[in-house]
Amino acid sequence: MKYALRIALPKGRLFEETLEFFKSKGILEETFEEGRRLQVRMGDYEFLLVKPFDVPVYVENGVADLGVVGYDVLLEREPEVYELYDLGIGFCRLVIAGKEEMLEQYKKASFLRVATKYPKITREFFLEKGIKTKVIYLNGSVELAPLLNLADVIMDLVQTGRTLKENNLVVFEEISPSTARLICNRASYRNKKDEIFSFLSKVQEERPKEAIQPHQRAT
Ligand SMILES: Nc1ncnc2c1ncn2[C@@H]1O[C@H](COP(=O)(O)OP(=O)(O)OP(=O)(O)O)[C@@H](O)[C@H]1O
Ligand SMILES: O=P(O)(O)OC[C@H]1O[C@H](OP(=O)(O)OP(=O)(O)O)[C@H](O)[C@@H]1O
Structure with a gap:
């Protein structure tokens, strides 16, 4: 059947x-x-x-x-x-995250390099805020990018927050729950x-x- x-x-x-x-x-x-x-x-x-x-x-x-x-x-x-x-x-959250010392710079930025697996959501989010971006597409381990200065911030999923914490990153802004x-x-x-x-x-x-x-x- x-x-x-x-x-x-x-x-x-x-x-x-x-x-x-x-x-x-x-x-x-x-x-x-x-x-x-x-x-x-x-x-x-x-x-x-x-x-x-x-x-x-x-x-x-x-x-x-x-x-x-x-x-x-x-x-x-x-x-x-x-x-x-x-x-x-x-359940998890889509967030912008970065090194804590970047937070003040992030708040005032007119241009950002953003590493992410979600290029479209990222572009739209920053376009709405009037911030220019260079979106760097990565397929995983996105948290590495700000540590090695490949990007200023990341846009990624967070659930427990453990991956961010272990890589000395903090949430700057939340985009959406999922x-x-x-x-x-x-x-x-x-x-x-x-x-x-x-x-x-x-x-x-x-x-x-x-x-x-x-x-x-x-x-
Ligand atoms: N840390 C997380 N906690 C809870 N849900 C998550 C988490 N990470 C991802 N998800 C959810 O699970 C889905 C699948 O995530 P998963 O990590 O298995 O896929 P992927 O990374 O896209 O796949 P792959 O690693 O095979 O390329 C995501 O689209 C999201 O909705
Ligand atoms: O807040 P946490 O509970 O630590 O979860 C968040 C992590 O989970 C996902 O990665 P995943 O484990 O799917 O691996 P990836 O880096 O290959 O996408 C996501 O991209 C974060 O890196």
Whole structure:
């Protein structure tokens, strides 16, 4: 039997949390390992395991009906998809950060070199502030850039703040919070309405917390 929906999932950091979320909603009965298989069939669904930034590509082009992706990626790529639901997982913040001694200079700057994995969000953010920028695209370990004077500041994700702290950087300004979102292909939304609404109702369903085990009961 053919699957009802094809769903693109982000490999990496959001992967486990997404599987746990789907399990808690009864969408997945068992978990699957993040191995080498990139196409996994489970019940009514076929899951595609792809890079986080590629999730919107699969959904926008109709290869996947649905996808799970961080809001940060949606802001950067602005794909032509519908955003259906905030899963409330993968919470982090997009921020400008730098060396503490740069803060006063940052506040007065008319030009900045900014290292980031998010060039579009960065350009738009500083354009609105009237600050000229040289945006330096990096694919990771962005925190290194101000330490080695490759950039004045960075625009990156922060969750616990540990990476910033360990590299002696501090947050200058917050741009946006981010959580994982469920996105939908526009044609699928019309052509597979029943399947998508059935999936969405499962995702939105409030399920009772697991029964308290006897050994956990307060005495
Ligand atoms: N430190 C973090 N804490 C919480 N969520 C995060 C954090 N970093 C990233 N995320 C969220 O998880 C998503 C995927 O992050 P991940 O680090 O796995 O991807 P990536 O760095 O784009 O991928 P890759 O390293 O494979 O190129 C991000 O788009 C963001 O929404
Ligand atoms: O505030 P924290 O909890 O320390 O998390 C923030 C770090 O997590 C992400 O990087 P990731 O670990 O995905 O590695 P990367 O540098 O390769 O993007 C992000 O780019 C920060 O570097």
